[in-house]
Amino acid sequence: MTRSRAGSRPTMRDVAAAAGVGLKTVSRVVNGESGVTPATAERVRAAIAELGFRRNDSARLLRTGRTASVALLLEDLGDPFSSALSRAVEEVARARDCLLFAGSSAEDPRRERELALAFCARRVDGLLIVPAGDDHRYLLPETASGTPAVFLDRPGAGIDADAVLSDNAVGARAGVRHLIRHGHRRIGFVGDLPQIHTSTERLRGYREAMAEAGLPADERWIATGPTDRATVARAVARLTDGPDAVTALLTGNNRITLAALHHLPTGAGRPALVGFDDLELADLLAPGLTVVAQDPAGLGTTAARLLFDRIDGDRGPARRIEVPTRLIARGSGETPPAAG
């Protein structure tokens, strides 16, 4: 080994010296450019192998002006929704030889901002954001400087940017219609905090379905708030108790559905249930869990494609794309209303 300094990596300059050629010739060989005699190329390749040289892409990209990377900012990289979405984004990025930075905001707006700006400082080619905060004006200088951003799952606020969303209202409406079709009239909705966009949209779908069927949507049948187990348990208990108790429930997301499943009575007295978001094992429960399934992979793929269109120079007006949800009937949403 003729390494200049041990522990530090050889550079093109080292290779050039070892092969007795100019820097540019090494660059030509490394990049497969034409105009190098086979003999010279061979000498260069030998030097590369001997030194264990690998081109520093960070340096190359600095010169080139792009970074061949995009950033994906999620709520929580560890939840199934985020991870299915990430996987789809990765696949699109990969087809473009683009690497992926990933990070979680942990639902903290300040952390979202810090991470997003850190990615911008690295000069990622584009940004995919599942927003936690409700003010994204901090991104205005970045998008104005040419770093496109696409919002996912929820729209950005205070910024005119692309957004790729589930058709939340349509999906919730479909879920409630399904319950109505199975004979339910008193249907409850348990949702997330009202300041969350998806929560509001799903509640809107619930109201629309009730209205179009000529059913009242009694405010006592609607509960929105934190989604921890205890709070949801109380909400479920309230809605399913007393003379005006609901006979069916639409639960507004994954966590709420899980909490409800734990606290709902089992057996004949159990209200019908449709959950928003699919769950692993949902088909193995008894009865199987009927859900309005989102398509996280579809969201990821759509958003990533849109982002790359922007990176490629699409300057059209901001778009909002809705990705369809799908009702999957498995049993829990098809039980008839209990007598009463």
Added chain:
Amino acid sequence: MTRSRAGSRPTMRDVAAAAGVGLKTVSRVVNGESGVTPATAERVRAAIAELGFRRNDSARLLRTGRTASVALLLEDLGDPFSSALSRAVEEVARARDCLLFAGSSAEDPRRERELALAFCARRVDGLLIVPAGDDHRYLLPETASGTPAVFLDRPGAGIDADAVLSDNAVGARAGVRHLIRHGHRRIGFVGDLPQIHTSTERLRGYREAMAEAGLPADERWIATGPTDRATVARAVARLTDGPDAVTALLTGNNRITLAALHHLPTGAGRPALVGFDDLELADLLAPGLTVVAQDPAGLGTTAARLLFDRIDGDRGPARRIEVPTRLIARGSGETPPAAG
């Protein structure tokens, strides 16, 4: 706006010109270094605000020699195990102001290699790998050049590197002991392909538990192979049928457990079941699913800490750390053997 060129980002040089100061003074203000009069600093800050300047960290890091990023190479970013692991790694990285590249090998050794080398070419400070291939000599030049690698879930091959693994044999042994304790004597094992390290280790644990209880481990009770639904269904049918049918099963991973749950008879005739890997909703099944749970977050945290120790200069011999698994009894593993 006095931007030099629209669409392209302002640089420190632009800021310096706008503020009428030298480049180095801008650098001082941006980095919060001392030795700038308040008045000068104020002029610089005004120029920064007016131009919408944000320091290019990629350029800074090129000069500095590190990249403040690590790469996480998973089997599939979209599966729950990977995503829980990623989340833990991210948290450790974040505490070090380090960004995270993430990628999936999709269990393709060639893709693993491509991605790993692409990360090395970006000069990540370190590499975390859940290996797909069984030959990692391609990494030798990289680790020799000072990019540390830590293997996760399975050890690397052909390279003397750190590895952080689940205590697979111990966990499987605990699962089988649990079944024995509940009266089972004929216990089956359905595992992944024998060339997979975790599969072999879990099978070893199974054999150890049988041996220490003085029970035969009839080869007809052991099935290893692909983990698609159909293959597992056939294996389960074979093991649970006939006069020598097993009364209990240890399923060697998540996918196998799911397939088994779909194909096992329900009700009284169902064999007892312990699954390796926990599943969401496992406690809502009837009976609840008894599992040997891995600790993906623990794996991620441990591996990330080890990696940063290496990045910080720890040159000690390669370590192998085993992260404990945990038996969670929920019902399916506590049913007594069916008469016969």
Added chain:
DNA sequence: CTGAAAGCGCTTACAG
């Protein structure tokens, strides 16, 4: 076919 010079956007080492 080959290579010296300049530059990507910063920081480092140094001089005033």
Added chain:
DNA sequence: CTGAAAGCGCTTACAG
């Protein structure tokens, strides 16, 4: 307190 020069490891634009 301030800044001009050199350099991180490459590519670009150009000249031989």
